[in-house]
Amino acid sequence: MKIKIITKLSYVLVLYLLIACQPKKTTETVMKPTDPHSYAQPAEARVKHLHWKAAVDFDKKIINAVATWTIEANADADLITFDTKGLSIEKVTLNNDAPTEYRLADADSTLGQALAVMLKPGTTEVSITYHTSPEAEALQWLSAQQTAGKKHPFLFTQSQAILARSWVPCQDSPGVRFTYDAEVTVPKDLLALMSASNPQIKNATGIYTFSMKQPIPSYLLALSVGDIAFTPISERSGIYAEPSLVDTCAWEFADLEKMIAGAEALYGKYQWERYDVLVLPPSFPFGGMENPRLTFATPTILAGDRSLTSLIAHELAHSWSGNLVTNATWNDFWLNEGFTVYFETRIMEKLYGKDYAEMLASLNLQEVKEEIKSLTDEGHAADTKLKLNLDDRNPDDGVTTIAYNKGYYFLRTIEEQNGREKFDQFVKDYFTQNAFKVMTTEEFIPFIKNYYQSKFTIALPDSLFNDWIYTEGLPSYCPTPVADRFTKVDETLTQWKSGKAIQTEATSKWSTHEWLHFLKNLPDTLTQQQMVALDKLGKFTESGNAEIITAWGVIAIRNGYEKVYPKIETFLTNTGRRKFLMPLYSELIKTAEGKKLATSIYTKARPNYHFVAVNSLDKLLK
Template sequence: MNQDSSKAVVLPHDPHSFSKPQDAIIQHVDWQLVVDFAQKQIKGHGIYQIKHQHSSEIVLDVRDLNILSVRLDDAAAEQAFSVSAPVKYLGQALRIPLQKETNKVTIAFETTPQAAALQWLSPAQTAGKEHPFLFTQSQAILARTWLPCQDSPGVRFTYTARVKVPSHLLPLMSADNPQEKNPEGEYLFKMDQPIPSYLLSLAVGNLEFRPVGSRCGVYAEPETIQDATYEFADTEKMLEAAEALYGPYLWGRYDLLVLPPSFPFGGMENPKLTFATPTIIAKDRSLTSLIAHELAHSWSGNLVTNATWNDFWLNEGFTVYFERRIMEVLYGHDYSEMLHTLGYQDLQHALQDDLAGQPKDTCLKLDLQGRDPDEGLTEIAYEKGNYFLRHIERQVGQERFDQFVKNYFGTYQFQSMDTTRFEEILEKELINGDATLRDQINAKAWIYEPGIPAGIEVPHARKFDQVQEQLQLWESGTSPADLKTQEWSTHEWLFFLRGLAKNLNQEKMESLDQAFSFTQSGNSELVAVWLQHAINHQYEPANARLEEFLTHVGRRKFLVPLYKALLEQPDGKARALELYRKARPNYHAVATSTFDDMVGV
């Protein structure tokens, strides 16, 4: 296993980083950090081990970060440095002159209130309501707002971190983690496998740990830990299924941290410690495909990483495909086909609505020059990427494709991958000169042309045929109570809700709500879709739940459709603005950067 972060791979230019890793590159960092909740600030320094060929400088990325001092090697004297003028989205270039033999740089720094990666939560925003909470979100290019780094997914390094926190709180990182608090509040973290900066993470809160297997466990607030432990009981089985498909898990432990509901994503695949939203705790294990997704990132993304954010589909397309293969092993083909079918619906919605008029953004290979790379985080990378891989699988057969994917992860582990290089690997390792197969796969069209190539087989879940029958019965007058829904999973209910007519009257809405309690459901996936219907049909009994949902849940996947639905109503602008002003203090900067423009704050 090659874990050399300086492995000689020619990296493409990263338009979202000032760093020049071809001249001077970080290989390892030892950080010392103090988490100050009173000042809402992280302070400390890092000792950066670097490699260069007599380069005159090393360039790092920073944004809204105070650089206090710089020293070279073991010199007592401070080294002059410069910070460039800020560039929108990118922040600033930290330029540090180097001596000919310099191999170590020490940087002291402190975060500012504008640090977009950090969310400092008050006790009222947590499950326990007694202790504050801090968590980071570094993807895509926010690591530079809390640590100086070469903030490109093409640069990998190992690290340690000594972290000081209040003694009644427990810190966790994307590293080997403690399982209980110590009275000093001081902790040492180690990450021995090289990772890119977007996978740096830190969370600090009143947390407990429970094992759910020999290599897997759950961290959560005491008020949440029991439900989380039940919900994620199959995690070790997922890990075993993943290894059986595509090779050994190379990160030691795989643990989960359930964050407060303001977390802007479903999950974040920080190595060794997935961050997860509490909105997947449905108390019936029905939403745990998200855990399979984040686990799959331990291979696709964390092990073989997109070289730039223009190649984001290489992370997410492979991960969605892998996630559903795991779910197929555990729960059967019919179950995984429901996930594929719902995903195809999401893809069609993106193509026809979200990205209508933006054909370039529906290509797998993106051009995000001058844009926030977060704009590439769409269903194209996830679902079109998955659909492309499913298409290849159909052309060559599952067994042959599995061997290709397994070899891909094994051969290119701890390396970065760009789209051009992947095409070369696909040609060499799978197509292997077969012109007919090359034409059938049609990679160029999938990768570089908008939309989906014509004539591609559409996913079809047999279980949804039964849901469609019940939906038609209801539309023809059957009482909701008489529908055969008793054995439905969340996925079948989602298909049902997505299939509802767009012009329901109040009586129809009320009858559904009385029969199935959608407004008060504890399943966030179902509530989010139901609330869209409630907005569109002015169903007032759901107004209080809508306000509660928007002000407590920060998951952007749910919020975007709800605010869009509000804004499309006759009085929507004023109502959306009123709700957003109440909700905004609970949202992470990743979410507010989207909604400030959308709502017009």
Template sequence: MKKILLAFGCLIFLISSCSKKQNIPTLSYIEEPHSFSQPNEAVITHMDLDINVDFNNEMIHGKASYLIKSNEASQIILDSKFLTIENVQADGKDTSFSLGEFDKQLGNPLKIDINKHTKRITVFYKTTNKTEALQWLKPQQTTDKTHPFLFTQGQAILTRTWIPIQDSPQIRITYNAKVQVPSQLMAVMSAENPKSKTPDGHYSFKMAQPIPPYLIALAVGDIEYKAISNRTGIYAEKSMVEKAHYEFSDMENMVASAEALYGKYAWEQFDVIVLPPSFPFGGMENPRLTFATPTVIAGDKSLTSLIAHELAHSWSGNLVTNATWDDFWLNEGFTVYFEMRIMEALYGKDRANMLARIGRQDLEEEIEGFKDAPDETKLKLNLKGRNPDDGMNSIAYDKGYLFLRTLEETAGRENFDIFLKNYFQKHAFSTINTEKFVDFLNENLLEKYNIAFNTDAWIYTAGIPDNQAIISSDKFKTVEKTIQQFVKTNIVDKTLTEGWTTQEWVHFVRNFPNDIKTGHLAMIDNAFNLTNSNNSYIAMVWYEQAINHNYRGNNIDTKIEEFLIRVGRRWYVSTIYKAFKRNDKTDEALAIYKKARSNYHAVTANTIDDLLGYN
């Protein structure tokens, strides 16, 4: 009887032990070189953020509190960079902590002592004047020039510079936030947002779906909201609201088109905030609230593919996220492909093919720029020890797109659409690396339909494989004939350009002959006034060509300087600064940059610092 009771007791103990072990997270995270966190030991699952936005001192201060899961660990590690850590608590009681050695790219590991029963940690902190994610703007740096403005930019590893956090894309958390701002301003986040100002400047936010830390975003300014539909709308400064509302009036149609392709939109609301011109990117796909540059406000909806791109991220990137920054192409290649499908559905195949053709030209330029470093043209990268921004270029975007378009043409669009929809559904609210994607591709498309495809050559080797899809545009062929005619006859026939889209104008300017004369540029400028174009994309490519060919007419030097001081979009300004450098005009570039640099976000400034050797 004793033996029976002893055996029964052992069985109960084993069952109890197994039950307890079920609460310990499995070792499911892969090694991630851009975060100090060790999530297989202890990982955050939810954040409660309580902060005050102090414009007078250009500082955020408050606390970040986290629910955690622990594998019976004795410490949890967060990422922190250029933050002042004032105190740390574990389950409401002070606990010991330390900041590890500083790394230029990664910052410091914040090591917090816990025990195996710890459920919550709280970090009291404040930002510093070195915080890279934040840009504090004076009133004169905004559009309306009446109130200051603040916005954050967390991608790729900058969230750790305004919140101490496990800053890895494979760690997904939900969050609530309380944010105090001056009463005349409104705060919005990548979360459920207010539609009007509160009287006291107190705002509360909730993000119910788990997101990676780089998508946590905050903007504070004198902004207003105007709805487009019951789930789409625009935030902007007062003078920009109507312009932005008109420009982005197709947003609801874009969401509906995207859902028809690859399944239900998972984030309830899709709003866009138009930020001041110093915002470093075209757009940032923060869930529920895309951040966008005002440089896409062209007055004719011609640059709204950017909005289609950021919307597509709601599936590729936000819903299914690259596990590491080495896998960044999984975010961007898929998104460019999805963007083109949305644009085709709304505006026709010609428009989509023109966009894709421009991307193909960008890819050629990128590959040429990496001729001495061919490994940089692989889709799967090795960015260990480097800034992940190094991989955010046309390879991830346009080679990634070309790979997927080639897959589509090989497998057939119907089969490929079924595959993609399945991919998004099976991996929703999770992360994936390149190797797991290849396994999924083989099982669910290539082997299923007995398709032979050189997947490894596309992903793991340099350059572009020979079986690439060929992207052509009849409209671009017409543009090229128009260039030849203008140069050959010395006559500009303006009737030949009537009805041109922005993409046709960009193709026109970018494809001038290498030996084009300044007289021809003057003739074209006099006819179309490109130097004073209100379309920032056309202006950017025109200024690049002017520098390339030493065209100095129509007061263009002043216009280039004004553009570089006013616009902070990294792609645009780096294109122009590169043209200066390429043409042995670095001194001219530096003279302008010294005036412009204070208007740039750290993301842009760091890039141009390196480009021009600015100290």
């Protein structure tokens, strides 16, 4: 259908949507969205509440749905713009099913299609009837064989950064928040869960209702459907997982309530009512996803010794940093993740002591230094700044350890230079005063400067922000963590490098973190005899710990220790977490023989990976 041009504003918007329709093709005379990764124009008309009625079809691998948006529009606004990607739009109506005109713009490979809907005076609701594509990038459809139980299929979503538009037509920008409720129909032997109020047991109808009363951005929309069981941890927290794994998961996350209470003691009341964790099948591409009320987690953190649960502390911390105060665009991603790593580290310190937290911080520093070197070597040194420029790029390009760990060390610098008590007061007030709002880097800088000046008569220098936010790499005065337990590991390493054998008594009580520090500081080149001796010492090839397998696997590939190759192939085939896939595949492709093996493994494993992982690996292995 054609859209009627009524006002000059509409003309500019429609011209942008229907002729230019891709930000990278705009000129100075064309109105550009505030968020470079969204076609929406929320200053003119924005969504406020979503009522989503959907039916999940595993046979066709689609979701049939009606998205009814309550909206707010300026008096002179004649259209509202949504982001979509791969959706088949069947009908669009206003208010009480009144017909209207709409138009889908041409598709962009990253941003999808703008959906422009004509409004009429007094329009308060827009209903969009549609179905998703079997190739929807946010949706991971798993066969029964890809689950632990092997009996039922499984579905989960991953909306961050801009993939929500592939399963719900929305204003897909972190700067737009809305509440939602939903009614979802699924096969009767499966349970549906969302980032909202959730059932804890299956019902007889397969119809489940949900409510999210706190406003969220679209990247926090989440859905999962499968053979899922629930085990409580406390009155306000619990674990969802496949039935065969739920008890194992509950044991691993036994400290969940302690984490919530510890977080509240630091930075204020948890504002999302419940905090539950869903442990997904292994194809999940991230360690965790901070969907409100229901963190999605990878099974790769099931180490059997609770050593990797800092990831849960990280996702819990997002309940404040990210979910409560959100980066306005993906160029400001560090505001979400830097605060979260800082908060996570403080939670772990509160629960397990300062030396434990310093081990985590030390590993973070090693990781960010490696990332800076890698990005610089690849010609992407600008991406080592905290403030990113992701215009005309996929926002996933900004998902590196820079936002996380450089962001953490920036905040830690402010704490150490001016005192922890002052910084804690600032962070608590930052979350309270900006709750359910969005933040840009340019708004954050005057906020913290004014806070420190008014509260403590401390002038934070401009150079501090320039050095950390707008300059590549790490400043020379980056804090250095002191982990006594790592000092002992270093002593053991020094002995080993001098030719002395390591006694098992020296390593018998090492945690995962100590072993990782050990592995990361081994020489790049090792003899086969040394590899055999190291493997005997740490039993790395036998390990079921994903962090250890990855670190050891990289060393084994680099040094041609072929004994580990079958383990690496099995691991890559059955694990979808991008953090582990990228370093192993990257090391394999450095030699012709390794690239041949990598290609062979990837051909078999690719159907098991989520789009987020595939998008990165396709580029790597092209």
